[in-house]
Amino acid sequence: MKPDPIYVARPRLPELSDMMPLLEEIWGSRILTNRGPVLQRFETALSKYLGVEHLSVVSNATQGTVLAMRQAGITSGEVITTPFSFVATAHAIRLSGATPVFADIDPETLNLDPAQVEAKITPQTRAILPVHTFGIPCDVDGLAEVAARHGIALIHDAAHAFGVRRDGQSILRHGDMSVLSFHATKVFNTFEGGAVIVQDRDTKLAIDRLANFGFADAVSVDDIGTNAKMNEFNAAVGLAQLCGFDDVLAARHVVAGRYSARLEGVAGLRCVCPTGVAGHNSYAFPILIGPDYHIDRDALFARLEDANVFARRYFYPLISDLAPYSDLPSAAPDLLPVASKAAEQVLCLPLYHDLDEAAQNRVIDVILAGS
Template identity: 45%
Template sequence: MSVEPRSFEQPIYVTRPMLPEFAVFTKHLEAIWQSAILSNGGPQHVELERRLHGPLGDGHIALFNNGTNALMTAVKALDLSGEVITTPFTFAATPHALAWHGIKPVFVDIDDSTMTLDPARIEAAITERTTGIFAVHVYGNPCNVEAIGRIAQARGLKVLYDGAHAFGTKVEGQPIAAFGDATMFSFHATKLFHTAEGGAVVMNDLDLKRRMELLKNFGIADEVTVRSVGINSKMNEIQAALGLCVVDLVTAEKAKRHEIANVYRSRLGAVPSITMPRQQNPDTDSLQYFCIRIDRDVTGISRDDVYNQLKRYNIFARRYFYPLCSDYEPYRNFPDSAASNLPVAHRVGDQVLCLPFYGALGTAYAERISDIVAYVVEHGSDEVVHAA
């Protein structure tokens, strides 16, 4: 492309939350006002938990006020301690949920293709202090759940999955939460399904579900009995009401995102230095993000060059996940945080760029964004004369 494309008049961000018709939401609010129940497992909460069995499967569901509290409660409920093996290529909440409990996150490198924890690297990281594996379904790409499960079973380890990006993801026909001891889902406003803030943990063990419910409510068993040291991480009725509205929009939203993904794929697939994500199926994939990889060695332009130049066109892509968690101040001095131990994660972390990806974006805007990305890459790191 030789003619520079036009910039957008208004900022285009990496995502935008789905919002229901306001009148639909107010009907739920009216029901809350009539019941005068605002929290503690009210009618909206109970109904949302029931409705989520569709996309999340038949496991036991515990709802939370946010995904981080859901993770922290899961770590406590699973009795993790000592050291837990995890990935450096994730959001800060993943290692923080461990460190907050005094557990040392042990970073292991990732698979170049899926960008998830590499099972081949797990065994060497296991010590006598290891109690679990904490893996992440990055961008909704499923981890190698079978390999991780075999390692965990052989070594007597618990498996916790961070499925923040994996709402509705399936592996060989099974919901992603069917694997491991527990799976957390984030319902933050940036996610495909959201409750503004919120989250859930899905597990197959009923006793674990009961422990989760206890821990998220101060450890209170009844009016006079406190059985454990818990926190307050309950989802309230207004959050649940929003979720009941949004859950009905997910199927249509995924169909729109699939069309946008096809635009990106068709227009950027042949651009030198850009690697496309795998083809995704709306029935088995979350379509949470559309993440490309930019290889500087091919055309001389880096991911950061593209990221910064896109801002000049009013496009605000995101470098998920950069920097790596292993480079954060609390973790950078760990021996396993050394770049030599995490070569794939460092390479991927320097290449990934998530493009704007939400149904309301539309295919026409996706075409324009594709043309701008292609133009920026074509012109390399040369100074681009920005068109008004």
């Protein structure tokens, strides 16, 4: 008889005692959407928690990225991005009317390499869309220099980066805009949702309009927008999730620290994310399985599954290997050697705030068996 399954993620739910007053307010007002009072309080509380001045909450991060690019005037041309990400990163570029161009990644951080980005710039380049992969900050300074030198937009896919700080400041302050995901599997969730972080109030209001079909007022539509509004229920979940959230992050750090301590020094195995580093959010625990490990990545993946442990090969295959993108000139595997190698070696281990030590030891024991 197999033991209970251990999944790669287990969403945190807010306390029902924190949710009930918010639900009673929504039921009493019958305001369900269209930037209601709960959503507005959520935006204010979220801005304060994250340490940013201006943001717009939206229905999900994919829509948020499309809105950010629309606001930046990107409806055609090329956008340089990473192949080592969830497919939504490239989909948002295509949905905006632009074409993704893939650049290779840094072998240490697994984030976009600014030198590789610069080599891909052409007269058709309109923007750079890097990802803070696994919550590891990308080279924000190097990418900003490239963007400024060529006069193009810099929009960060910060789906993994809730609460991440660098030098005591939110990583979301960098670039022209950043986009967060509040999907169920993220460090912070509203079941579904996201936010666009911007640098000024005028841009925030413009994003709000684009998220509401382009309405400027009750009778005026200034742009072709879409319906990307977050509803009051999801906003209520977000408000309730903020309660005690620092404790959630601390618990995630404990889990990540246990992995690091027990897996340190295993031949052929590299833990990607830093632990014990101020400002990281322990979103995920990816490891790279190299040739010196006694079995390959896929064999370890299968061995974990046999033990009822469901790790994930994030991100395999590369976006550039998927059918909608594999025919692009920049998608050729020989142009992306670092990303291709990472995709063949990466394995994300189960990590969530209430993963108990006994369950975690089951995961680790499978990895150590035979080492």
